[in-house]
Amino acid sequence: MxxxxxxxxxxxxxxxxxxxxxxxxxxxxxxxxxxxxxxxxxxxxxxxxxxxxxxxxxxxxxxxxxxxxxxxxxxxxxxxxxxxxxxxxxxxxxxxxxxxxxxxxxxxxxxxxxxxxxxxxxxxxxxxxxxxxxxxxxxxxRTTVGPVRAFSYKGRTRLALSLAPGASYQAVAHGVGAVEVSLPYGVVEGDDRVDVDDGIVDSYAVKQESSRARLSIRFAEKGLRWRAAELSDPRRLVVDVYGPGGEPGDETPAPRAVETKPASSTAPAPVSVTAPTAPPAVAQAQKPRRRIVVIDPGHGGKDPGAIGTRGTYEKTVNLAVALELAKVLRERGDMDVVLTREDDVFVPLSDRSAKANDLEADIFVSLHCNAHRNRRENGFEVYSVSETASDPAAEELAAAENAALKLEGKRPEDELAKQVLLAMTKTEMVNESPQLAVFAERGIAKRAEVDDRGAKQAGFYVLRGTHAAAILVEMAFLSHPKDEAKLGSRRFRRKVAEGVAAGIADYARKKGWLD
Ligand SMILES: [Zn+2]
CATH class of the missing domain: 3.30.457.10 (Copper amine oxidase-like, N-terminal domain)
Incomplete structure (x- = not known):
């Protein structure tokens, strides 16, 4: 050249x-x-x-x-x-x-x-x-099998595994203490191991091998009976493991989840400041009523909540996790589920708790993402309501989340004063909410890869207004780049939802609601 x-x-x-x-x-x-x-x-x-x-x-x-x-x-x-x-x-x-x-x-x-x-x-x-x-x-x-979900019932644990059309499987006993499900050419989302630890199933593990996927279920003790069956709509394989003395076929089918009320009603409702009427003593002898879980995706509409360093809106993440949590609980099918919003709309804080009270909800879960001016702060935490925050940082956070009151044209101090009265009528629930918070914290920590900052107490407005056992989950920090990326991931959001659902189930079992 x-x-x-x-x-x-x-x-x-x-x-x-x-x-x-x-x-x-x-x-x-x-x-x-x-x-x-x-x-x-x-x-x-x-x-x-x-x-x-x-x-x-x-x-x-x-x-x-x-x-x-x-x-x-x-x-x-x-x-x-x-x-x-x-x-x-x-x-x-x-x-x-x-x-x-x-x-x-x-x-x-x-x-x-x-x-x-x-x-x-x-x-x-x-x-x-x-x-x-x-x-x-x-x-x-692209998965053809999974995710796996575990449902603990009285005397029985069910593991449900979603199957794509055409996916095949084989379930065989592995010794006397385990079941192995082999899925030829199956693709799972990733390897996973979850401690179920409910006295019947010890744990399960999902593993991707080159030409198959494998689900291993370990019993809590040897010799338990089990049964595998395929269900449709959506197609899934269920493996039921029966506790000692439990027999296949003696369980009552899980009731269908139904909504008790249209979920996205945003009509303003006054905050009730009257004490809840005590249930009549005879109610004890009746068939237990279905329990109601209200899921509250924080913020929405003109209130975006925190905004991440990459521009992620808190309101969007909160809603995505709320919908996933509703899905998991409805699949479980033993409690009714209602959301305070199902779209990107603004809902005043008092309407959220009023909705829970109107329904006489048993559990109220508010979902949020954290943010901090120190970008190294990361991890998740679960709050229950209290009159005094457990530490100054918790108090600061509660003040930030309560800021939506200003968008409603209310002075937070007035509202908070009114709420103190209400809070005093629900002392029992104030005592129980921390328990729910701990169960939810453990559920998330077991499943999602995110630092555990613990279960805490603070004076969140949205929690104070509810008669239900109420918690607020700060899922991770939008101000932390890695946390923000996690919050943007479907898999992480599902893990958090499954963790909260497991916490709710543990709490409900402890209360004897699912017997
Ligand atoms: Zn928030």
Whole structure:
């Protein structure tokens, strides 16, 4: 190449090389924050460097500059891209990309829009979503089996495992103290181990192997009877393990979950300041009534709550976890579930507790995300109501969460004074709420990967107004980058919901509600 033609070539290359490192993208793989990726803007399209994209999928990228080919290998299969082309091939399948593969500064780039597309998801076995608002790329294995949920009943524990259409399974005894369920070609979300510890089932574990998924259930003692059955709508495998003396077939079927009231009624209701009437003593002899859980996703509408460093709105996370928690409890089916809001709407604090009181709810769970000016603060905590906060930080937090009162045009002091009167009428519940808080704290700590800051007490307005055993869960810190990434992950949100549900079940069992 002559010097002149070299110069010409260099000039041609230079403008194209001006790829703009657009912004950092948070990456969450199977619920765990991974190191962030740099995204690049080429034209109007957002790209990831092919090498980084490959590593996100646990795969590998080979880039051949001379032939202009880019090979992406994921789970032993290879997709071939051609530079500047919007066509790709894998085996005898061809794909059309929303934007062509690009090379800049001798690095290859793949458009994010292709990575999150359905055809790529089907090929790779991974679901990917990109949230432009929070600049978060979330990648999860496409599952065909799971999640597993454990339900403890009197004398029986049920493990339910969701099955995709076509998924097959085989359940066999493993010695006298365990059941092994093998799922050929099954894909689970990830390895998992949960201590059920209810006196019947000790624990269960889910494991991904190369050509199958496996669910192992360990009994609390040897020789327990068990039975596996397939149920439909949605398709799932249930394994029932019976406590000593329990026999298959003697249980009453779990009642269907029904809503007692439309959930998103936002009509203002006055706060009742009268003492709840004591139930007549004869009620003891009657069939126990179904218990009611009110789930309260904090904030909403014009009140976003805390806002994360990447722009995550607390109100959005709270609602997502609330809907998941409602789903888990309704699957359990032994308590009624009502939400204080099911959409992005503003609901005054007093309406939330009034709703619980109108329904004579037994349990009230308010879901929130924490935030702190110190960005190193992280973890979750569970609060129950008290007249005096357990520490100055708890008091400060309660003041922040009570700030929504200002959006209602109320002076917090007036309302709080009124609430003291109400709080004194429910001394019994004040005493019981800390117990519920501890159960919920243990439930979350067992399941979700997040630091445990403990069960505490503080004067949250929304809790004071309720007659139910009431807790407020601060799920993690939106002001902490890793916590914020977790709060954006579906898997983490599900784990928190399952933890709270387990805490509610433990509390209900302790109260004898589920007998
Ligand atoms: Zn909040």
């Amino acid at each position: 002559s010097f002149l033609s070299f110069l010409t070539a260099a000039c041609l290359v230079l403008p194209a090389a001006s790829v703009r490192a657009a912004e950092e993208v948070a990456v969450i793989v199977s619920g765990k924050p991974s190191s962030p990726a740099t995204s690049f803007k080429i034209g109007s399209e957002l790209y990831l460097e092919a090498k980084r994209a490959g590593s996100i999928y646990g795969g590998q990228v080979y880039w051949y500059p001379v032939s202009g080919r880019v090979l992406l290998t994921v789970r032993g299969r290879t997709m071939q891209f051609v530079v500047d082309s919007d066509k790709a091939a894998a085996g005898n399948q061809t794909f059309t990309l929303p934007a062509p593969v690009r090379v800049r500064a001798s690095r290859a780039f793949l458009p994010i829009s292709f990575l999150i597309s359905e055809p790529f998801g089907r090929w790779s076995g991974y679901d990917a979503r990109y949230d432009a608002g929070t600049r978060t790329l979330e990648v999860e294995r």
